[in-house]
Amino acid sequence: MTTDAPGVTTGPTHPSDRIDTSVAHPARRYNYWLGGKDNFQADRDSGDAMAAAFPTIRTAALENRRFLQRAVRHLAREAGIRQFLDIGTGIPTADNTHEVAQAVAPESRVVYVDNDPIVLAHARALLTSSPQGATAYIDADLRDPERILAHPDLLRTIDLSRPVGLMLVAILHFVPDGDDPYAVVARLLDALPPGSYLAASHATHDYLPPEIAREAKAASRGDGPHGLINLRSREEFVRFFDGLELVEPGVTSVAEWRADDAPQPRPSVAEVSMYGAVARKS
């Protein structure tokens, strides 16, 4: 274990040793769709192949990012949440979780987690906390919740006896059923006290003709285990919230979740094909 910068904990090898630019990675492909510069040819090729199957994918990525920001704002402003655990952080861009939360409440504390070495390489941009709050970055895999929950940087940054906003935004579709994403989410929620929240979004095939859904999934298949997207139905998405109270308006397209102030007209549910929801643990 090495520490590259205060608050950034890395694995046994340096992040640059683990960056394989010949294979597309979700964080870099998403960065490409969002118009960022932190991506390589393999990411752009994979992004274009998926856009050929699903031409509104850039709209979907943008709307997902806006959902994340509205969800954080809602949790900070309306629900009074001051601690966030954001797993599947992505490459830092504008209005990251701590910036949105700290704009509402500067004392907000945020732990970021991602397993992509390219995100780790950019992690310093996530450690720009307000002096009153705190941020940390942990290089870990969602499928290993015990490691995340026991991590010293998490325990230093957030108090697990007080409510936490667990953010799983556009990450669960990278976890295949075989890795039991439902058990992973349940384990994480189990460690959080009542009054905590889960905010999640997920790609779906519900509005896509079956051949388009097949093509989009096939386009991500060449990327190896990192990139493969597991589209899920509304029913499958709702299961992640079992035992929680959904916040109004419940499960919607990410583009429609509390989007009254969002730019009009709103894209259609099919153009976005991503569900989003926020729910409270009681």
Ligand SMILES: C[S@@+](CC[C@H](N)C(=O)[O-])C[C@H]1O[C@@H](n2cnc3c(N)ncnc32)[C@H](O)[C@@H]1O
């Ligand atoms: C599409 S991006 C979403 C970024 C951000 N949550 C958002 O919605 O704007 C998905 C992120 O999840 C990360 N990721 C995918 N599978 C993961 C896993 N098993 N453990 C940790 N991070 C993972 C990827 O590296 C990527 O940064």
